[in-house]
Amino acid sequence: MSSSAARRGRTKKDSYICPRGVFSPLQVEPRLCFHGNSINMDFMGSSYDGDYKNGRMEGMGEYTIPTHTRYVGEMKDGMFHGKGELHFPNGSKYEGTWEKGISKQGKYTFSDGLEYKETDWDYCDGTDRRFYSERCNGLKPAGESQLTDRDPPRLIPDGCYDSGDGFYDPNTRIVKDYDGNFLRNADDQEHEWIVRTCRKSWDEFIGHYPRSSTLEEK
Numbered sequence: 001m002s003s004s005a006a007r008r009g010r011t012k013k014d015s016y017i018c019p020r021g022v023f024s025p026l027q028v029e030p031r032l033c034f035h036g037n038s039i040n041m042d043f044m045g046s047s048y049d050g051d052y053k054n055g056r057m058e059g060m061g062e063y064t065i066p067t068h069t070r071y072v073g074e075m076k077d078g079m080f081h082g083k084g085e086l087h088f089p090n091g092s093k094y095e096g097t098w099e100k101g102i103s104k105q106g107k108y109t110f111s112d113g114l115e116y117k118e119t120d121w122d123y124c125d126g127t128d129r130r131f132y133s134e135r136c137n138g139l140k141p142a143g144e145s146q147l148t149d150r151d152p153p154r155l156i157p158d159g160c161y162d163s164g165d166g167f168y169d170p171n172t173r174i175v176k177d178y179d180g181n182f183l184r185n186a187d188d189q190e191h192e193w194i195v196r197t198c199r200k201s202w203d204e205f206i207g208h209y210p211r212s213s214t215l216e217e218k
Helices: 038-044 132-137 188-197 211-217
Strands: 016-018 021-023 047-053 056-064 070-076 079-087 093-099 102-109 167-169 174-176 182-185
Touching: none
Parallel strands: none
Antiparallel strands: 016 021, 047 056, 056 070, 070 079, 079 093, 093 102, 167 174, 174 182
16 A cells, blocks of 8 residues: 555664654754753754753743754753653654653644554554545545555655655665655665655556466466
8 A cells, every 4th residue: 555554663762663654753953952042052053942051942932943843841951851742844743751862752643633553553554455545435436546644645756765754765765855855764674665665656567467478377
């Protein structure tokens, strides 16, 4: 089922590879050990709007990193600490509890409202292969296929894959969002997963021979 082929994912302290793509809550600057001044943040391409204490980010605030992911919540000593939410450019979010910049527990919700569960998640499993939009809106009539949760599906650039949160170029190993902005460099595990399970820009036929050729061989 193209990019929605199921895979449960990595550990909680790493990142999740799931039927919708890759979610890495700790890939977002897990330890914000800055002095909270505008010079440091301008150099990194980040911004902060919120409370300070002794020159460091502390209290309630909104921190935005260069990829336009926003953290909104509690800060302490220049780090995520307490309750906060990560809002991603694609509309998804991660609500969690943080301790010294590290996410201790939380919940990830996709942009369409589907909530990710680490255990007992019945989305796109072996018995129910429907997309979330098909669950909400019903199946298409017989003879009409739905390739992705989004219908109609996005047009994938030549030579690339749809990783669920953007397009992946296997030659550069870079994932960009659907607007062409840099998201991340894929490691070996993510590269293997995308190439093996995600929808690609080209058609590929495996184990199929035209009827005429098969008859001629016989």
